[in-house]
Amino acid sequence: MKVAQYSLYFSFFIFLVISVFSEAYAKEASTLNLRGFVEPVFSVELESAQRSYRLTSQSNFDFYGKIESDGLRIIPGQLLTIKNKKIKKITVSIN
Amino acid sequence: MKKLLTLALLSSMTFAVTDSATLNLQGTVGAVVDISVAALSDATNLDLTQSQSNKKVATVTEQTNTTTNFTVTVSSANGGKLKNGSREFSYSLAYGGQGVNLATGTTYTRNPDPLNANSYDVNISYTGQAAASMAAGDYTDVVTFEIAAN
Numbered sequence: 001m002k003v004a005q006y007s008l009y010f011s012f013f014i015f016l017v018i019s020v021f022s023e024a025y026a027k028e029a030s031t032l033n034l035r036g037f038v039e040p041v042f043s044v045e046l047e048s049a050q051r052s053y054r055l056t057s058q059s060n061f062d063f064y065g066k067i068e069s070d071g072l073r074i075i076p077g078q079l080l081t082i083k084n085k086k087i088k089k090i091t092v093s094i095n
Numbered sequence: 096m097k098k099l100l101t102l103a104l105l106s107s108m109t110f111a112v113t114d115s116a117t118l119n120l121q122g123t124v125g126a127v128v129d130i131s132v133a134a135l136s137d138a139t140n141l142d143l144t145q146s147q148s149n150k151k152v153a154t155v156t157e158q159t160n161t162t163t164n165f166t167v168t169v170s171s172a173n174g175g176k177l178k179n180g181s182r183e184f185s186y187s188l189a190y191g192g193q194g195v196n197l198a199t200g201t202t203y204t205r206n207p208d209p210l211n212a213n214s215y216d217v218n219i220s221y222t223g224q225a226a227a228s229m230a231a232g233d234y235t236d237v238v239t240f241e242i243a244a245n
Contacts, residue, residue: 029242030155031240034237035177037142
């Protein structure tokens with residue numbers, strides 16, 4: 001009778017162990033990678049105001065480069081005063 | 096008469112030493128859960144300058160062998176934002192047609208459906224913004240789908 005009792009206890013113990021392990025592994029995860037992108041854009045706007053010119057540039061990325069107008073180096077956003085000289089071209093160099 | 100009594104006594108002694116025992120047999124099938132994500136190419140090619148409404152980006156398949164309810168939790172690594180360094184872009188997800196609270200994560204309770212795989216669409220929505228108003232580059236997030244048997 002004792003043997004049967006111990007057998008019952010042992011069976012219950014095994015059942016508990018299996019249950020715990022089953023519970024521990026009854027979980028799983030999977031991932032979804034999302035990626036969005038924004039293309040780089042750059043624009044230059046030259047605005048004349050009386051005898052001066054305002055050159056503004058806009059970009060959505062950091063860059064090393066320069067903006068030149070007829071050999072004059074222009075800092076984006078800088079207010080230019082060019083006397084008796086017409087701007088023929090603006091060169092933008094982005095490295 | 097004496098022989099008969101002796102025989103009866105021996106018979107009763109034989110019956111007195113009879114005993115029985117039982118052997119319990121039990122088999123166990125552990126709980127198994129499975130979840131897989133089949134991402135579409137659009138999931139990693141989202142043009143953030145164009146608005147999207149319920150654009151399908153993946154199909155998620157859930158499967159368990161449990162006979163009790165189970166749960167599926169959807170969460171975002173960035174709380175519902177695609178990130179480019181410190182820059183953020185908000186978006187929303189629907190899972191199986193239901194909105195997901197990506198800021199806190201959303202848990203869905205499923206009824207048991209042992210051995211059957213059930214698939215759900217994942218759809219993304221966001222409002223596109225002009226490229227000039229956002230820093231150029233890649234914006235990313237990782238969405239985790241976790242299934243757990245109760």
